[in-house]
Amino acid sequence: xxxxxxxxxxxxxxxxxxxxxxxxxxxxxxxxxxxxxxxxxxxxxxxxxxxxxxxxxxxxxxxxxxxxxxxxxxxxxxxxxxxxxxxxxxxxxxxxxxxxxxxxxxxxxxxxxxxxxxxxxxxxxxxxxxxxxxxxxxxxxxxxxxxxxxxxxxxxxxxxxxxxxxxxxxxxxxxxxxxxxxxxxxxxxxxxxxxxxxxxxxxxxxxxxxxxxxxxxxx
Numbered sequence: 001x002x003x004x005x006x007x008x009x010x011x012x013x014x015x016x017x018x019x020x021x022x023x024x025x026x027x028x029x030x031x032x033x034x035x036x037x038x039x040x041x042x043x044x045x046x047x048x049x050x051x052x053x054x055x056x057x058x059x060x061x062x063x064x065x066x067x068x069x070x071x072x073x074x075x076x077x078x079x080x081x082x083x084x085x086x087x088x089x090x091x092x093x094x095x096x097x098x099x100x101x102x103x104x105x106x107x108x109x110x111x112x113x114x115x116x117x118x119x120x121x122x123x124x125x126x127x128x129x130x131x132x133x134x135x136x137x138x139x140x141x142x143x144x145x146x147x148x149x150x151x152x153x154x155x156x157x158x159x160x161x162x163x164x165x166x167x168x169x170x171x172x173x174x175x176x177x178x179x180x181x182x183x184x185x186x187x188x189x190x191x192x193x194x195x196x197x198x199x200x201x202x203x204x205x206x207x208x209x210x211x212x213x214x215x216x217x218x219x
Contacts, residue, residue, distance in 0.1 A: 005148050013141045013160050020133050021164040026086050026202045027123045027130075028172070029195050033093060034116045035173025036180040036192065042116040043173025047166040049120020054165075055158060057134055062142045062154050075128045079210025082126030086203030089119065093196035097189050128210065 027050060034042040124130055138161075145157040180188050205217045 009141060009144050009148055009157070010160055012144065013157060014164070016137055016141060017161045017164045019137065020130075021168050025129075026082075026127065026199060026206075027120065028169075029199050029202070030089065030119050030123060031116075031169050031173055032176045033192060033195050033199075034119070035176035036188070037177070038116065038173065039177040040170045040174040043170040044166065045116035046120040046173070047162075047169040049117040049122075050124045050165055050169075051162055052121055053124035054134075054162070057131065058138070058142065058158055059154060061134060061139050062146060062151065075132075076210045078126050078128040078131065079206045082123065082128065083203040083206035083210070085122050085126055086199050086206065088203075090196040090198075090200035090203065093192060093199075097193055097196075128206070 027046065031043055031046045034046065141157065141161075142154070145153045149156070179191070201217065205215060208214045208216055
């Protein structure tokens, strides 16, 4: 029956979505940094920026327009650019911590307002592993959607996937904000520094993986 097939599809979407949405990575680490001073709103903006890249990619796979992504040089370009973005953002956080005693109150308005949305876009668009996840894992439920609901079902099934990104990033950003209020400034600065360092390591990992196929992280 079509209802049983649809139920199985929805379950598959939730299980596969969890492997991507809940996995720690550059987007998650950056979300904690922003969330520590901006709360749940920054997490929502990160998820929105992520969706602005993800939904067109999702449709491109469903419509068969994704063959270009199989090209090795495209993967290398994405990995290098994404790694540079991560390293630059991580270093920026170290600079802010070093130059300004009160990190949060001195953060400029543009950084607060537009940073989460922009980083959500950049860390998604230039993350080759995110794109490969959609090509090799996410595509399984995309094609399942087409076979059961035709192309008209693609937006509906995407909604059943993307809610997890919004809930997870919003929740973790809020928890980071609560944690900041509980931590003394010394420990809070250490928390931000640790996340920033991890982001730099992710950036080096992306570049190394793209150029030499050498992983420095167990990913």
